[in-house]
Amino acid sequence: MKADFQIWRGNASGGKFETYSTEIAEGMVVLDAVHQIQAAHANDLAVRWNCKAGKCGSCSAEINGIPKLMCMTRLSELPLNKPVLLQPMKAFPLIKDLVTDVSWNFTVKKKIKKFKPRPPDAQDGTWRMLQQDIDRVQEFRKCIECFLCQDVCHVLREHQLHAAFIGPRFLVHVAALEMHPLDIEDRVEELKKANGIGYCNITKCCTTVCPEDITITDNAIIPLKERVADRFYDPLKKLFRIFRSINK
Amino acid sequence: MAEIRLTDIRRGLGHTNRKDAWWARPLLIFICLTIFLIYVTWAAFQGNHYTFGPYLSPLYSPELFGDSTHSWFGAKPGWWPGQLHWSPALLVLWAPGIFRLTCYYYRGAYYKSFWADPPACTVTEPRKKYLGENSFPLIIQNIHRYFLYLALFFLLFLSYDVWKALWFMPPGATDTDERSFGIGIGTLVLAINVVLLGGYTLGCHSLRHLVGGFMDRLSGAPIRGRAYQCVSCLNRRHMLWAWMSLFWVMFSDIYIRLCSMGVWNDFRIL
Numbered sequence: 001m002k003a004d005f006q007i008w009r010g011n012a013s014g015g016k017f018e019t020y021s022t023e024i025a026e027g028m029v030v031l032d033a034v035h036q037i038q039a040a041h042a043n044d045l046a047v048r049w050n051c052k053a054g055k056c057g058s059c060s061a062e063i064n065g066i067p068k069l070m071c072m073t074r075l076s077e078l079p080l081n082k083p084v085l086l087q088p089m090k091a092f093p094l095i096k097d098l099v100t101d102v103s104w105n106f107t108v109k110k111k112i113k114k115f116k117p118r119p120p121d122a123q124d125g126t127w128r129m130l131q132q133d134i135d136r137v138q139e140f141r142k143c144i145e146c147f148l149c150q151d152v153c154h155v156l157r158e159h160q161l162h163a164a165f166i167g168p169r170f171l172v173h174v175a176a177l178e179m180h181p182l183d184i185e186d187r188v189e190e191l192k193k194a195n196g197i198g199y200c201n202i203t204k205c206c207t208t209v210c211p212e213d214i215t216i217t218d219n220a221i222i223p224l225k226e227r228v229a230d231r232f233y234d235p236l237k238k239l240f241r242i243f244r245s246i247n248k
Numbered sequence: 249m250a251e252i253r254l255t256d257i258r259r260g261l262g263h264t265n266r267k268d269a270w271w272a273r274p275l276l277i278f279i280c281l282t283i284f285l286i287y288v289t290w291a292a293f294q295g296n297h298y299t300f301g302p303y304l305s306p307l308y309s310p311e312l313f314g315d316s317t318h319s320w321f322g323a324k325p326g327w328w329p330g331q332l333h334w335s336p337a338l339l340v341l342w343a344p345g346i347f348r349l350t351c352y353y354y355r356g357a358y359y360k361s362f363w364a365d366p367p368a369c370t371v372t373e374p375r376k377k378y379l380g381e382n383s384f385p386l387i388i389q390n391i392h393r394y395f396l397y398l399a400l401f402f403l404l405f406l407s408y409d410v411w412k413a414l415w416f417m418p419p420g421a422t423d424t425d426e427r428s429f430g431i432g433i434g435t436l437v438l439a440i441n442v443v444l445l446g447g448y449t450l451g452c453h454s455l456r457h458l459v460g461g462f463m464d465r466l467s468g469a470p471i472r473g474r475a476y477q478c479v480s481c482l483n484r485r486h487m488l489w490a491w492m493s494l495f496w497v498m499f500s501d502i503y504i505r506l507c508s509m510g511v512w513n514d515f516r517i518l
Contacts, residue, residue: 181464218486
């Protein structure tokens, strides 16, 4: 059986969708088809990939308009009576064909306050934690940094607020640090101001596209929004803090 | 920060390369919420047919002032402005209304369905400017936790209404001491209403934060830890609870209204 693929070909100065037809077999994923097309029809087709197992987060692209990993999207999930549309992630600058420049993400990550543990619990310089306390942040550690959540987020994708908003990936990163039982750093003010958490309007698109099924909005972003509300938008909490500091 | 040059910048409402029916979900939410808003506004302004026997419509509960036997403080208060339409629901309905309006789930849903902000994931928006919840007016959504506190009281009031819905007066009796235990379909309707509202309110994101989410270590606080687990459990199905409770509140009012109007008969089980 053959299937048609419309693949974006071009670079930052322009491009267009090219149609390719290739033989498909049971069990194939989109990345397999792209490799076949690359081998047989378009040797110069640029595509970033690495593990083919959904763990490296390299082959992120938009398949029929939805951000997905090409290696984890089976062709049997897609309607093949029409051409499968493949395009690069829209939220980042295009390098060539399906490859975008995601380096902005690494710049953002460097600006987030690092993990700062409390003094060691034991004389040998080690700490003690209970599994119960670490359960919550372990979910966030599943992130493979595919940046599909950044791509789908309309604050970055549509409104291009890259300078004001760090995006769901890094809100998950901040949540992993901020909720860590050993961490003593305070990132709440940074969340409100430099990280722009208020720009998130909880449409949950990031949660929908996450290939690791991290409940980004409910477990990371909203709890962080609540911590920001505690500090900045809750007058009763503010009063409580004032009284507590007087009593001390 | 350097300017980011993105691919495929298209403006205007509804551009997307999605091939599925992306519009179906926001449209369905728009229709359901609109029906609910219209009905509840209409019902709240009626000021009649909100009780039937021991049943009180949840839209009117607690009836602080009013003409029915459920009223806490007697008839319409003298301080109510004469030029304003009077209905007991107007004194109370704003609190659960704002609780839902500022709910994290509903916010995400109505930003898509009513504001097209965005209409659906990877679908373009009609507006260029975007402020999100970072500044006025949407920064006010942070008030949600205060309306949670009020909503928790409403759960108590509605539970008390279920208790009252278990005690029926015989036909023609005037003395409240003559009430006898019974269960009608209306009792079950009101009980289900409390269960669904409980599932929704007790799974609230703000409550999850309040009971333990603000802490980084719950192991030292076992009661908080248990409470956090329970709220998180309900929170996982927050959307489902939100919709079920929304429709059941409306249905409860319809049931009592139609019984009161004589259109439906309330069947006594016990």
